Amino acid sequence: MGEDGSNADYGKKEFKRSGSHFTDRVTADGRDGWPVEAGRYRLVASRACPWASRALVSRRLLGLEDAVSLAVVDPIQDDRSWRFTLDPDGRDPVLGIRFLKEAYKAREKDHPGGVSVPALVDVPSGRLVTNDYQRLTLDFATEWTDLHREGAPDLYPAKLRDEIDEVMAGVYDDVNNGVYRAGFANRQERYEEACAGVFRRLEWLSRRLAERRYLVGDTITEADIRLFTTLVRFDAVYHGHFKCNRWKLAEDRVLWAYARDLYQTPGFGDTVDFDHVKRHYHQVHTGINPTGIVPLGPDPAGWLTPHHRAELGGRPFGDGTPPGPVPEGEEVPVQGRP
Template sequence: MSGAGGSGGARNSPPKGNASYGHKEFKRSKSHFADRITADGRDGWPVEAGRYRLVVSRACPWAGRALIARRLLGLESAVSLAVTDPIQDDRSWRFTLDPDDRDPVLGIRFLSEAYEARETGYPGGVSVPALVDVPSGKLVTNDFQQITLDFATEWTALHREGAPDLYPEPLRDEIDTVVEGVYRDVNNGVYRAGFAADQRAYEEACRDVFRRLELTSERLSGRRYLVGDTLTEADIRLFCTLVRFDAVYHGHFKCNRWKLAEDPVLWAYARDLFQTPGFGDTIDFDHIKRHYYHVHEGINPTGIVPLGPDLDGWLTPHHREELVGRPFGDGTAPGPVPSGEEVPPSGRP
């Protein structure tokens, strides 16, 4: 897609620079800037409190992962946050939510300026999430697959007391296996369906989406979380697609065999996570809907944003606490959302 989904590009097209087509099928490319911020600084970017700024769009599911991990791990004071306007233009993600239309820390009007500072004449898409080095103004990484894993494993010295282990070593093989299928068929599958260029490609992608959702529903029918008995990276990755499913993917991307709210297990699971501190308090449904329905002019040329669905259901009882599982294990829930990072009432149920 244009902009969200770890990508960026023209308003009328799917992700430029982060996607390609073969036989009219949508394929997401690897992140161009894959440097890592690590405890030992082996890529030249050491973990350091206050040095890096996380740039996100609350519309973007891939950026949503980084928002949730940052909250759960208590990295808010260590990694500052920049939230872009949900509607980007051909110059990329804009900081029009800030005074003078500039990010107050980086001093830039468009995220593309950080990309240009890193690589002059960079020709690709400008994507979120992005970690930017504040002193130099240069992009460090836009590797949405790795950022959250590094938050969990490389930033441990700066985690809050009671932070959960989102990528526990004994479960990593199982987590990797689960998230591989979820990524291929669900996270990226909805885009393959939404941007399919012919009927065959669409039907194949749509079937993959619902086949994986049905398998995942079966997996979650007797367990509270996807892997182990606590929250992990796997839950974060699935949630970021599920929370957008009925609002945009069901109609906008034609993933309409059934709604999330029509699957009792997945709907309860998604509500359980939404009501868990660190998940729902990062979600802005207004940003989500306005981005998808405004930016994808090729899919929705009128730019009309639908009124529904009703969001009140997200706050209804889910009863998943009756299953075995503790969200934070031996740890604790994150504290209140930091001042200035709250989702406005227009984006909340």
């Protein structure tokens, strides 16, 4: 089972992404039985996974670190699912479990599907609340507003939602999910179709971003978060490992500058762990990379080179402010960052 709930057997079957089974929402009014409450929920995430990384970026930008605690799993899974082997004694210090699967079973013993991240877990009961990666960050932006930091940006502004949704749908189909369809394709024609779709959409995005700093409006929105988490993995993983190699991200002037602009924005690059990314994809996807060898490159220092995107205008946080320092204990080891 893939990190995101896909049922691709690492190249042995046709790729198909499974929908999230647990779609309860944590809302301000608690209509699903899960009210917004500081300290009640724990976000379980992998820094390797692009879908979980959306939640990491959103949580940082909105300043929800004190409201929602964070558990980071080992980038290498085994047959028992995501593991808390990065923690002392291999057990999450808050939930008291060794494997994320235990929170899933506490919610539904014989649930269908796999164990995916991101996962939001109810701390008092130890039960999974949701693994709906598509909805989780939207709710962080719109339902958790009472707990946002002062100066938090509006990542899903009401007046732009139709446009944001439209852009995100194309990015999801062709880029976020398209790289997986290319990488796990089991027939030449399926690979070629998916790969062509990836680059058609990337070329469309490059044209769109040539004269505007952000995807929708003049501030960072959910659309930028969702594109970033794929772009930041592109040259390190998708170009070679998933055979999306018509060109590298670094070879497209616009997209490379756009991605560096976001990476250098507080809340984005400080959540990225290239070591976790590369080890997960190259050591877990044994059907694609049976030797398990992890590439040395590319050099992450390139992410810190000047991007000049500020010349296009735009206000990263709108009327708000950048997030503060990364909380103690959540720092990512320096990889090309000062």
